[in-house]
Amino acid sequence: MGMDAQTMEIGRPRHLFVIALRGLLLIGLAGLPGCRGEDSGVPAGTASRPLPDQVISGFSLTETAKGLKEWTFAAGTAAVFEKRNILEADTVKVTFFDAQGGVRSVVTARSGKLNRNTDDMEARGDVVVTGADGVVLRTESLTWAAESRQITSEDSVTVIRHGDVLTGWGFRGEPDLGKFEILRSMKATIRQAGPESGGIAP
Numbered sequence: 001m002g003m004d005a006q007t008m009e010i011g012r013p014r015h016l017f018v019i020a021l022r023g024l025l026l027i028g029l030a031g032l033p034g035c036r037g038e039d040s041g042v043p044a045g046t047a048s049r050p051l052p053d054q055v056i057s058g059f060s061l062t063e064t065a066k067g068l069k070e071w072t073f074a075a076g077t078a079a080v081f082e083k084r085n086i087l088e089a090d091t092v093k094v095t096f097f098d099a100q101g102g103v104r105s106v107v108t109a110r111s112g113k114l115n116r117n118t119d120d121m122e123a124r125g126d127v128v129v130t131g132a133d134g135v136v137l138r139t140e141s142l143t144w145a146a147e148s149r150q151i152t153s154e155d156s157v158t159v160i161r162h163g164d165v166l167t168g169w170g171f172r173g174e175p176d177l178g179k180f181e182i183l184r185s186m187k188a189t190i191r192q193a194g195p196e197s198g199g200i201a202p
Helices: none
Strands: 006-011 016-021 026-028 054-065 068-081 086-097 103-115 121-131 136-145 150-161 164-173 180-189
Touching (some): 054 086
Antiparallel strands (some): 006 016, 016 054, 026 054, 054 068, 068 086, 103 121, 121 136, 150 164, 164 180
């Protein structure tokens, strides 16, 4: 069923979400013949994974606090599981903003998940975080904890910072990569400083 682009507002006790349906597809799968949602279970012989209640193409959701944008969660396609209040998405882009409305960092990944009860997020597959000052983090999985306001990973990570390359396992830090730590087996390849920089070569 096709739909024109539109904007929907969803109010919650702590946050205001704005879902911009930029694409053309909004399907209520639970209401289609032969499809069952989470409440009714899954027919024998089919995959055990519950079917989503809606599938949205060209999905974008923005969280604001006191009228200021905190982050946006955009995806090529998002599956909505209403009972658990979960969104599972493909081709994900998350943008974090600072208090002045500038971009703190951008996260891209092949897939992601958003828990609308807690605002926690997951990103998986070719995850790349680019900070405002050009620092780049690459890994295969990443989580954002809304309560601690940190991003973390348990996978192998590579951080490229002004030409220096840090690698290791496990990561914890701020979403703009201003402060972070690699938790295990860290190795560093330091760029040799030029004469004009006054740096010390390894």
